[in-house]
Amino acid sequence: MAKKINLDFVDSIGENKSAFSKQSTSSVEGVVLKLGILYAKHMADELNKANAVSSGRGADSLNPSEVIINKNTTSVNINGNFYLKFVDKGVNGWANSRGSIYSFRTKGVAKDGAMVKSIKEYLTHQKGLGADKYKINRPINAKEEARKKLQNIDITTRRAMTVAYMIKRMGIKPTHFIQKATEKVKKDIAKELGEAFANDIISQLN
Secondary structure (H helix, E strand, O other): OEEEEEOHHHHHOOOOHHHOOOOOOOHHHHHHHHHHHHHHHHHHHHHHHHOOOOOOHHHHOOEEOOOEEOOOOEEEEEEOOOOHHHHHHOEEOOOOOOOOOOEOOOOOOOOOOHHHHHHHHHHHHHOOHHHHHHOOOOOOOHHHHHHHHHHOOOHHHHHHHHHHHHHHHHOEOOOOHHHHHHHHHHHHHHHHHHHHHHHHHHHHHO
8 A cells, every 4th residue: 555645836936946946955855755754754643543553553553654755746655554445445245235346255264264364363363352342252062062163173263263254244334544644634735835835945045
């Protein structure tokens, strides 16, 4: 996942670009990097508010790139784990729509799959508390226990598979954490860029 702060609109400021000289170290470039850091922080904060990634790995993966300067563009990318786009937009379940552009393709759950592995880590981290949400803390009867032993699946894996099945069935509710973070960073842009332009103008006067 990568989001970009694009500052193309800066080119429309002023009537004659030739009246401005290019500096070797622009305060605007520093502010763009600062905005990238703020944007990543806002995203992480919104993720934590939604409690969407309990392990913290998703929030920790959000970091700004170096400032990218092209001919007419100054920008910075926000990089993060690829699955965060699904956390943001949500995912439709095979039995329930979340109004998302993404959908689970299959109903099956593989005990050695990445989804089950991730959920096992979550359940271990939460010491089983997350299982109550999916009503999987019920006693295992003799028939289920025999089937479990036959398949050589431990209880944590079994629970993780049940959670994965329910997630695929009901889908993932969107958090819109990127949109919420974007609204916050817009205010930062108005404030920080105003200060940056002022500093550039002052430096040219000295």
